Amino acid sequence: MPTVSTTPNPWNRRAAADLTSRAAELSAVGSGLLRLVEEAESRVKAVYEAERRRIVDEQLSKMPLERLKNAVGRNVRLGVVGAAGLRTVGDALRVGRAGLERIHGVGSVTSNGIISAAREMAAALRDGATVRFDVDARPSEQTALLIALRTLDLARHSVEPLRAKIEKVVGAIDADIDTARIAANRIRRFFAGQERRRQGAAALNRLEALLEDQATVGLQEDIRAAHVRIAAGQRQGRPPTQSTASTARRQRTTAGDRGRHGRPLLGIHRRGPEATAAVWADYMARPVEYYGLLVEIAGLEADIYKPGAGGPSDPCAGRIAIGPVERPDPIAPTARPPEVTVLSAEDPMVSPRFPTVEHIPAEIVAKIRNLDLDTSLLRASLRGYQLFGAKFAVVQRRTILGDEMGLGKTIEALAVMCHLRASGARHFLVICPASVLINWEREIKRHSQLEPIWRLHGPRRTDLLRHWVRSGGIAITTFDTLKRLHHPQLEIGAGIIDEAHFVKNMDAQRTRTARRWLDRTECALLMTGTPMENRVEELRTLIRHVQPDVARKLGRYLQPEEFRSKVASVYLRRNQEDVLTELPDKIETTDWVEFNDPAAAVYRQAVAEGNFQLMRRAAFMTPNPADSPKLQRLTEIAEEAASNGRKVIVFSFFLDVVQRTQTALRRLAGRIAITGSVSPTIRQQLIDEFSSPEGPAVLVSQIEAGGSGLNIQAASVVILTEPQWKPSTEEQAIARAHRLGQVRPVEVHRLLVDDSVDALMLDVLAHKSSLFDSYARMSALKNAAPEAIDPRTAEQCIVEYERRRLGLAA
Incomplete structure (x- = not known):
């Protein structure tokens, strides 16, 4: 604190007035800066509600008046109203009761019935209205909402680091300013007694010392810089950075001068096309933020600890688990998937916003609620479901996070490590494919202050291992490299295994190695969006890695409901449709093609030879690539997407299919x-090159190489060239694009040949997907099968079936 003189200090009126004026100005500008955040939050709420009203009004304006027929009763004359030119529910609400009753033949019964039903419809639409930013149409209302959000982001980044200092200085000024004004006002000074004049002089001395203190002088510079940063960031369309802050310190702009008088700068925006382009570009670069x-701000997530209260107004109520796309069944009907039941939002494993009901023990929920997760080292904001997942992992210590691909499991793992680091842990280990x-290294640097980071991979892995042991930090390594590393004698705060389905086989060396390292960690977190691909035993194996006691209690023939109750203390899964209401739609299309003569000849030969893999890619491997029916359809899809400025990613299991596709699409x-x-x-690097530029592009990838663990949200069209044996393989590939951060609807095209191995494989895939839904996805399913078909057995059956169908049986 500044040193204050205690000797008598006579102040003349002019000097006292100048000092109190400067003190009041600093108090006003400081308080005004603090108000920027609150004003920005209020602005976001107001613009958001306006956009929701616009969405509802638009829906009502397109909704035929006939939709009210079942709600208004027999005595309401909808036909008369429609004949008068009021065709929609929105039209009826616009004219109101008075307008309806001006129509010949419409009385109070009809007008009251229509308006009451219309208002109920509008209320239901408001409850379910979801704002999804349209990056192509870019409506002005959504532009305004993005500007409000960016302003709030800029205000928080600029103001929050200064809040405590400003509050302290403003508090000191406000405590003395009224008393100090005695010396600045001739009349008040004349009528004040000697003691009050002495107090006024002492208050002036304190204010003078405060304003001349170097810390206060620096704070004034910081406040001006904060105003400039907000204005500059709004103009440039990016979040504030240290460089813009240092530049702002040297500037005395109009914006800075306005800030000195405490007037908020939130209304200063560039207007017109430049502003629109800037804010949408920033949104597309940072949609998650x-x-x-x-x-x-809008309070879109319910209380994560509250038992579900699913009802008509709950957007998750009545969700339905969707089975495979219907198609002609070429073989026995017994292969059809089991019936899928309606899921209620009250099931915590289905609607993760209510994860406390029934299955998660109450004592665990209480511990999660009471845990204050330390995110001081985290640079990302956690969604409600992510906060719950991170706290679940910290409380339970050894868990499996089975969230569907694209929900941000990496951020949850970083939150766990940040909390443990703040609590004193020094060593962390990430094991991944x-x-x-590289993606893990990037995410750690981008979203946390955890350091140092050691990449234990390649020729220097042993040296870097020693550095990690000595210095602490996060070590990142691969499953294969881990087998070559000597386990040091140290306490590892947390061990994270990403894509944990890689360690589901207890007989594999990488599984045994990973298990040895996990057994020596204080906290273990296994992350996988596909905990079970072929058999229920795979999920049981993963549970055995982290909680052997729980695994031992899982009998071989448990029913799904009993199974998920027993694993609730160790396994947590949330699905995209339940937590990411803003995620754009996923539009899945089955593109059926037919064999032409060249492709049919290749297929027939493959069947005769019993070459199952060639059967799978026969529609691509015609002697002349131009004759390939799948390649023709693939090219059509890619070129249509390119004409619309979309980016496409193509996945195939087969290297020769990838090479042919790459050649055919070499222009894109x-x-x-x-x-x-x-x-x-x-x-x-290839993903960065694909993602960075605006405009159309195509990325071709083997599904095993690029179909898991990577973030490719720039793509909004996904093409799968053939069915895969594991449902999870396709789901992982699609989730590279349809994930947190995607801003466009994602089109998924599956290329299939009718009357071929493709159709037969779908039946096997449907069987496996049903099994996963029962046990791992935690949806309710009737008649779940206890085991899935072994792919090798299925291949033999399919070959024999096709031989008989084509008349090639020996």
Whole structure:
């Protein structure tokens, strides 16, 4: 605190007035800066509600008046109203009761019935209205909402670091300013007694010392810089950075001068096309941050600890689990998937916004609620479901996070490590496939202050291991490299296994190695969006890695409901449709083609030879690529997407299919395709090259090389060239694009040949998907099968079936 003189200090009126004026100005500008955040939050709420009203009004304006027929009763004359030119529910609400009753033949019964039903319809639409930013149409109302969100983001980044200092200085000024004004006002000074004049002089001395203190002088500079940062960031369309802050310190702009008088700058925006382009570009670069702010300010997430109260107004109520796309069944009807039942929002494993009902023990919920997660080292905002997941992992210590792909499991793992680091842990280990090693390093740097980061991979892995042991930090390594590392004698605060389905086989060396490292960690977190791909035993194996006691209680023939109750203390899963209401739609299309003569000849030969893999790719491997029916359809889809400025990613299991596709689409495709021989570094470079520029592009990839662990939200069209044996393989591939951060609807095209191996494989895939729904996805399913079909057995059956169908049986 500044040193204050205690000796008598006579102040003349002019000097006292100048000092109190400067003190009042600093108090006003400081308080005004603090109000910027609150004003920005209020602005977001107001613009958001206006956009929701616009959405509802638009829906009502398109809703035929006949939709009210079942709600208004027999005595309401809808036909007369429609004949008068009021065709929609919106028309009726616009004219109101008085307007309806001006129509010949319409009385109070009809007008009251229509208006009451219309208002109920409008209320139901408001409850379910969801704002999804349209990056193509860019309506002005959504532009205004994005500007409000960006302003709030800028205000928070600029104001929050200064809040405590400003509040302290403003408090000191406000405590003395009224008393100090005695010396600045001739009349008040004349009538004040000697003691009050002495108090006024002392208050002036304190204010003078405060204003001349270097900390206060620096704070004034910071406040002016904050105003400039907000204005500059609004103009440039990016979040504030240290460089813009340092530049702002040197500037005395009009915006800064206005800020000194405490007038908020939130109304200063560039107007017109430049402003629109800037804010939409910023949104497309940071959609997760924008939606995170909107969810927080608009209160879009329910209490994560509250038991579900699903009802008509709950957007998750009555969700239906969708089975495979219907198609002609070429073989026995017994292969059809089991019936799927309606899911209620009251099921915590289905609607993760209510994860406390029934299955998660009450004592665990209480511990999660009471845990104050320390996110001081985290640079990202956590959504409600992510906060719950991170706290669940910290409380339970050894868990499996089975969230569907694209929900941000990496951020949840970082939140766990940040909390443990703040609590004193020093060493952390991340084990992952080589394909996502670089992505993990990037995510740690981008979203946390955890350091140092050691990439234990390549020729220097042993040296870097020693550095990690000595210095602490996060070590990132791959499943294969882990087998070559000597386990040091140290306490590991947390061990994270990403894509944990890689360690589901207890007989594999990488599984045994990973298990040895996990057994020595204080906290273990297994992350996978596909905990079970072929058999229920796979999920049981993962549980055995982290909680052997729980695994031992899982009998071989448990029913799904009993199974999920027993694993609730260790396994947590949330699905996209339940927590990401803002996620754009996923539009799945089955593109059936027919064999032409060249493709049919290749297929027939493959069947005769019993070459199952060639059967799968026969529609691509015609002697002349121009004759390939699948390649023709694929090219049509890619070129249509390109004409609309969309980016496309093509997945195939087969290297020769990837190569043919890359050649056929060379005008749009990148320099090379992603295959198993491409290093993780080059793989990430290809994704960056694909994602960075505006406009159309195609990325071709082997599904095993690029179909898991990578973020490719730039793509909004996904093409799968053939069915895969594991449902999770296709789901993982689609989730590269349809995930948190996607801003466009994602089109998924599956290329299939009728009367071929493709159709037969779908039946096997449907069987596996049903099994996963019962046990791992935690949806309710009738008549779940206890085991899935072994792919090798299925291949033999399919070959024999096709031989008989084509008359090729020996």
